[in-house]
């Protein structure tokens with residue numbers, strides 16, 4: 001179906017203006033971010049909207065969520081992302097738990113809320129989290145109404161959840177220059193995004209890049225971890241995010257430890273059928289079509305095949321692929337890490 005981009009939305013949406021600071025400092029920090037991370041040198045920090053990214057704030061109240069975006073500079077507690085830039089995070093829209101929508105800054109000004117894609121992404125934050133304050137029905141309704149209004153106004157191609165942003169690595173819209181500046185996100189989750197997108201079928205949105213490339217199998221990323229990975233307060237230090245690495249992945253039919261030769265933490269021989277091997281790209285990303293079945297997925301290291309995950313019965317790195325399902329895996333190589 002074709003979107004009616006010229007017709008106004010059927011109802012006027014109540015959006016309250018509640019500006020955050022957007023002073024010279026924020027302007028300059030935005031321009032610096034665009035240059036350092038994206039190689040873009042515009043005169044003004046504006047964006048060309050192609051995407052809407054939905055978030056939760058992981059902060060339980062409206063006021064505290066607003067305050068997190070208010071200042072131009074990141075607070076000292078966010079040291080990890082602070083290394084990438086001192087620019088504070090923000091979004092144009094903040095939705096309270098009762099569905100009230102607040103506009104914090106203009107849609108087309110640069111806001112930092114999604115790595116790699118800030119130059120084209122309009123952000124919507126929802127007050128809530130994935131635990132004690134799950135997103136509400138009123139927030140769902142408000143998100144759909146607001147997104148529909150934005151779709152009539154801009155040439156938007158994708159509506160995504162923050163947790164899906166890494167699927168755009170390698171996509172033409174992805175501009176981040178530092179392959180290791182990545183954070184893992186879970187907001188707002190598949191259920192919320194599937195519901196939102198099911199309300200938007202009248203619009204010309206594109207499927208997410210990883211979704212249409214294979215129908216069934218495994219996809220994900222290999223990351224290298226070393227050093228002390230003890231939990232800390234505030235943002236995790238860089239080593240806890242790991243580093244994307246290029247590797248070869250081995251997929252065997254589901255293999256028990258008894259069917260393999262194990263030497264100092266590596267598997268030197270697997271006495272089971274090898275189903276496939278696949279190389280990741282330079283960012284550690286892989287994608288492999290597989291028949292329905294149960295598999296063991298290992299990473300090739302110099303000393304042998306590595307896996308750090310076993311089920312209760314002693315199967316090595318088990319993965320079950322079901323019909324029409326792509327399983328996302330993060331393969332963590334962590335034998336040089338301590339916990």
Ligand SMILES: [Zn+2]
Pocket residue numbers: 054055056162185187
């Ligand atoms: Zn987010």
